[in-house]
Amino acid sequence: MAISRTFMSFNLFIFFLVIATTNGQAPGPTNITAVLEKAGQYTMFIRLLKSTQAADQINTQLNSSSSQGLTVFAPTDNAFSSLKSGTLNSLSDQQKVQLVQFHVLPTLLTMPQFQTVSNPLRTQAGDGQNGKFPLNITSSGNQVNITTGVVSATVANSVYSDKQLAVYQVDQVLLPLAMFGSSSAAPAPAPEKGGSVTTGSASGSDGGGDSTDSSDAERIRYGIIATCNYSNIRALTLTGPNIIHIRSP
Numbered sequence: 552m553a554i555s556r557t558f559m560s561f562n563l564f565i566f567f568l569v570i571a572t573t574n575g576q577a578p579g580p581t582n583i584t585a586v587l588e589k590a591g592q593y594t595m596f597i598r599l600l601k602s603t604q605a606a607d608q609i610n611t612q613l614n615s616s617s618s619q620g621l622t623v624f625a626p627t628d629n630a631f632s633s634l635k636s637g638t639l640n641s642l643s644d645q646q647k648v649q650l651v652q653f654h655v656l657p658t659l660l661t662m663p664q665f666q667t668v669s670n671p672l673r674t675q676a677g678d679g680q681n682g683k684f685p686l687n688i689t690s691s692g693n694q695v696n697i698t699t700g701v702v703s704a705t706v707a708n709s710v711y712s713d714k715q716l717a718v719y720q721v722d723q724v725l726l727p728l729a730m731f732g733s734s735s736a737a738p739a740p741a742p743e744k745g746g747s748v749t750t751g752s753a754s755g756s757d758g759g760g761d762s763t764d765s766s767d768a769e770r771i772r773y774g775i776i777a778t779c780n781y782s783n784i785r786a787l788t789l790t791g792p793n794i795i796h797i798r799s800p
Contacts, residue, residue: 580614586711586718587625595631596654603644605651613715620659622717624697625710626724634724646730652676653684653699653727659717662709666690676727683729697721700728 584606587593600606612618631639642650652675660668671685678684687698695706704723711718 580610581713581716583609583613583623583716583718586716590625590710590718592627592629593625595628596625599639599647599651603648603651605648605655609655618715619657620715620717622656622658622660622719624654624656624704624706624719624721624725626654626704626721630704630722630724642730649676649684649727649730650724653686653725654721656686659715661712661717662693662695665695665706677729684727686725695719697725699725701726701731 584597584600587597587600597606600609609621609623613621639647655675656672657675665688668688670687672688674684674686676684685700689696689698697704697706702723702725704721704725707720707722709717710720
């Protein structure tokens with residue numbers, strides 16, 4: 552009888568030990584790529600996190616005793632598919648790092664906190680106050696919108712949250728103003744060319760006829776020279792809004 556009671560007590564001890572182990576301890580360090588892999592539809596973002604080594608930096612911060620938590624905006628694979636062809640390939644390695652960091656806030660934000668944040672938010676890519684990496688959030692009820700100065704995105708839902716990490720799904724890749732803003736626009740087109748320069752007499756000339764070659768100069772609107780061979784030019788005279796006379800020695 553005593554042996555039976557001892558055996559039962561031992562079994563109860565093992566049972567409660569197992570319960571304490573499974574419920575009292577965390578399953579392991581938080582891993583951003585593991586979170587996204589479990590959620591699905593984030594293959595492209597995971598690839599960027601790994602190739603830029605941003606995943607390792609995020610995991611290190613999350614499991615640091617001094618961490619204030621992180622907020623990650625995770626674009627879906629459909630969001631990456633909607634980018635213009637070649638967008639990611641046109642970026643340097645450093646720009647890819649900044650692109651990923653632009654999706655990470657250095658503090659933990661819950662859904663209710665989006666309603667009271669001060670814009671622009673600081674991301675790990677840099678301070679939004681300098682106008683290069685602005686990230687602004689507007690909230691109305693349960694809808695949260697993000698604007699970067701280049702794109703507008705919507706926070707679709709919460710993917711994951713604990714005391715250190717909050718991951719939110721966004722329907723657009725957040726493109727920073729510093730890399731995709733108007734300053735990166737194509738240069739203005741060249742001035743419109745006119746006809747060839749006509750032969751004429753320069754004002755105040757010595758009466759001699761001045762000959763010009765259309766290969767040496769071209770008439771441009773408002774008197775702008777488009778092409779000119781300067782090697783044998785002695786004088787340039789603008790006689791009208793559209794006429795340039797060139798005198799050779």
